[in-house]
Amino acid sequence: MNALNFTVTERFMRYVTIDTQSNPESPTYPSTEKQKNLGRVLVQELLDMGITDAHLDEYGYVYATIPSNTDKNVPVICFCSHMDTSPDCSGEGVKPIIHRNYQGEDLILPDDITQVLKPQNHPELKNQVGNDIITASGTTLLGADNKAGVAEIMDACYQLINHPEIKHGTIRILFTPDEEIGRGVDKVDLKKLGAFAAYTMDGETAGNMENETFSADGAKLIINGISAHPGFAKGQMQSAIKIAGQIVAALPFELSPEGTEGMEGFVHPVGISGHVEQAIIDFIIRDFDEALLEQHAGVIKQVAEQVLQSFPEATYELIVKEQYRNMRQVLDQHPQIVEYGMEAIRRAGLEAKLCSIRGGTDGSRLSLMGLPTPNIFAGEHAFHGKQEWVSVQDMQKAVETILHLCTIWHEKS
Template sequence: MAAEYKFGTAERLMRYVRIDTQSDPESTTTPSTEKQKELSAMLVNELLAMGITDAQMDVYGYVYATIPSNTDKKVPVICFCSHVDTAPDCSGAHVKPILHRNYNGNDIVLPDDATQIISTAKYPYLQQHIGGDIITASGTTLLGADDKAGVAIIMSLANYLQQHPEIKHGTIKLLFTPDEEVGRGTDKADLKKLGADVAYTLDGGELGTLEDETFSADGVKIVVHGVIAHPGYAKGILVNALKIAAEIIEALPKHEWSPETTEKREGFVHPVAVNGIAEKATIEFIVRDFTTERLQQHEERLKAIAEKIVQKYPACSMEFIVKEQYRNMKLILDQHPQIVANAVEAYKRCGLTVVKEPIRGGTDGSRLSYMGLPCPNLFTGMQAIHSKHEWIAVNDMEQSATMLVELVQVWEEKANH
């Protein structure tokens, strides 16, 4: 029945993306931007209107809600999670979503900036959606399908289950988080309050993809301490920390070990920021690999490169600071194989070919898994995320919602009385 049902995911998405929820990596508050709460408050109101009586937003902008069990079986409590914020990489203000009905395969020229063209040559996945409906932004902003598509899909599931009590399921928890795009999506998540046993994030891409593996990730800071002197009288005294920092970056490999030279299961070390003055300079790196043990190898290699440069300047010194960011969720999910197996079953019931692929990044699911809530990532359809070319096929969102209806039934069917 759900396969023929029109969930209204497109209408929800187009409503949600009009609210600017861009997060801010420089902010120290939670949420990092107050405007994220505008969407969170809207979601609470919509959930209450559906009849979900405990929907609420906490002081940090997290939304919690429960769809009560309607079965006598003891079913593990499932949480579905998406994030409300959009990425700082591209403007999320005054988004004007456009629904392109019956896409004909031609280039899509975005009306507010004719230089922004979405084509099948650049995005071959578009070819699979000829004849279907596509949603884009207007050319000056991102769309925000990352991850308001996930939000729309979960909200559509909630509405469907409220309207179809004949669908048997256990207790379902909904969680909408702020600040995922700045790496703080689970910082203030109250898992005791949530009360879930397992979780799924709806933050994936192409139809049929199922992601149970992420990078493991560390952050590294190299702090170079130079020697300062008045530049007019600095001969033989001044050691410029900025120049040493530049030497360290220049010494990094040019044809390997970086995001621009790696793919698939290859890790990398990536300088993301340089700050400082002549006396003291800091280089910030992100370090990524699917094998957690290899992070230390990457860090030792980076440290050796930096030390070799710094040693040329006896009067200066350096600090090498490593901070854990997140870990590959597969290590946790492999201990709970039923979570992924049930998702695979739901995909197959919808006629979908399951495409398992590692995420060259992280999700809220990475952190939730290590916080005690095992959490793979399911598809929404979002494409070209964090850019003005961001687009999504309505059919992918609808199929994701259909799959979630199957997923809650799989969990109920496999549970014991």
Template sequence: MTDTVLDRLLRYVVIDTQSDPTSSAQPSTEKQKDLGRVLVAELLALGLSDAHMDEHGNIYATVPSNTDKNVPVICFCSHMDTAPDFTGTNVKPNVVRNYQGGDIQLTGDTTRIIRVSEHPDLNDQIGHDIVTTDGTTLLGADDKAGVAEIMTAAATLLANPEIRHGAIRILFTTDEEIGRGADKVDIKKLGAAFGYTMDGSTIGEVDDQTFSADGVEIEIVGVAQHPGTSKGVMENAIKIASDIVARLPKDLAPETTEGLEGFIHPTGISGSMDKAKLQFIIRDFVNEGLTEKETLLKAIAEDVMTAYPGSSMSFKVTEQYRNMKEVLDRQPEIMANLVEAVRRVGLEPVTNSIRGGTDGSRLSFMGLPCPNIYTGGHSYHSPLEWISVQDMEKSVETIVELVKVWEERA
């Protein structure tokens, strides 16, 4: 009960929970359950008797209501896994106490430096305690900061029964970083009217929309022939695939777009002379934009294929997730009460659009409308990841104020 949000973060980040996109299991790595077991034990120690982990590694628990009002059941959600982008094994967190400005040189790999010129948000952190890695791993504040903040908020509410609130459901998921965080969540068991993911970044920023997302897979069957006798016969599938990639519009790429602009992004290419496969992700904030980009990609591929009359192509689109704003706009009080809570903790709320997705994207369309709240973290998925302890404390305050707002307005 006396653990601080920093205590919890430092305890959680040293547990390796990296997810694996090549695994078909859920969780994709059993080691995610190592953190899950720690969290269940801590939740039970707080007195949340229903805390448990299911077979997929998802954690459920309830902070009971302490008011006579009919307050909607709120869920707070964070994910336990860390990204496959950079190793999360043997994390050595470092706390820079009372930061006074300037670049931060990391201690394990001294070639890695968190430079103010590249991380201007450091200018707002004078006097704060900054948690970094040693430069050899990511930190895992995405999203163990969110986990620590929800755990600390729950402990705060239980220790201060004078704070009135409705029932609060806690949900910690696996495999969010590989797009499967909501796949095995039991919405009926969760029993919440709506939720909030704690998976954002800069304090004050709240997210009410995400990309809509599809995947595209193009398979090409070429014409194989011995290279010594291939003139006029061979149609090399690798070259066909390369031609398609080469014709992608340069102004529709992740590296050339920002804000509400979408993109076409090749994520994989493999094959041989006779067969090749291309994988893409398509992103936009409106479904019409997805359709336009998929139509464009298909037209490019079909045009390339006209030069290879003996070859064939298949084009498959798979829906991944949709912009949660479509759901949230139907229940404006979910965002309105969040904005009020942000103001109550002394911040000016900034509504953001995520150029990506969260568990909330999927959960919103599964019946749990779910905007995203800041955790205070920066430079996620990299060895330069860092977070302010004071910003984490502000996130905890925000959760507490938010449940108070819902109780007051019930």
């Protein structure tokens, strides 16, 4: 792999300047039309490489195929990343900056000097001395989540096309929209992919591989209060807004994101809207143990009923919907998919570490849809915020890992 002329950095620096923020309030697919702007760029670059079937479909998905270059019967594998960035922080007007030969200092972002990356707040920076760190300028997120993964896959495609000595079976490429709002595979065409296994490139620290995610539900608590003219409200009004505030305040800290870690699940209010007569609290419910999701939803119900004892005329309704499930239940049935990923990481010269992720990826749902899909590091850190960063060297190692994976599937077939 030493002979590779990496293109991942230049690609990444281009991609992050294209605003692809998704919108959870939009009913369309994709949720924002601007996500297709990046999709069109990727398709053209793939076509320019000579990948003739690259295309963008009506829902904003990019599909492409690198044909097999071997007589061996190798299972079809897919590499996947998402194009959208989080609604939590602006992705418009991203100005990426490369901090060359990082030496452990604080990184002050020039467009907002209050945004400072400090090693004590970003411990992984301590392992990046001598590397080149990419950040945004301080007023936006960077978009390493997941344009680092997109750039890595694109560079790997470039290397496979230009290095035919790397033997591989048929490789499918999939870039998805709307992963950040939980719709990343709603419209994916698995029949078109025709893959036996897939790998999302959407992880954090170099060397990490994730075979386990949260199981996830979404919940909507609808509170029906009693409205009255505020000048004549005594003994009459029961404000749904105030009821909602009391419910949120009464949620147990030990079941909150800020009060949990490791394998512990949580209940998290992510939005409140409404008025005196009706208010709505939107929750996400997470746990690695799917059976505990119902128990966590029961906590919301219990807290609501306790609060409503003081508001006898008010009522509530709790609606719970499945979002995604822990992919490990599928991946454990296909251990070689994870084993090959771990071996590829080791061949790239890294210590391979198998992890659980306190979140979800497109791979969570793809796995439950019948396409086993663990998650491999992309090098992204501090995602969804203005201090997001990635290192050039970690992205290059991710490219190497993809190429080694292609080789290993060929060797083992």
